[in-house]
Amino acid sequence: MNLAEVTGQLAPLAFGVATIGPAIGVGIVVGKTVESVARQPELQGRLTGLMFLGIAFTEALAFIAIAVGFIPFP
Secondary structure, eight states, rough: OOHHHHHHHHHHHHEEEHHOOOOOHHHHHHHHHHHHHHGGGHHHHHHHHHHHHHHHHHHHHHHHHHHHHTTTTO
């Protein structure tokens, strides 16, 4: 087995591991937003917008990790 075959077999595992961090991050962001809205309901509109912004930045990490997997290595 050469290096290219090993790398090809490990790529799906790397994608899965790379998405664990952003998934945990999204859970924390949404959980803290729900907690904040429960404490101060009048800020729901502003907090919801900030929550979606945080989710977008967190999910960008997952998309970058997946994109790196498509880069061919010699």
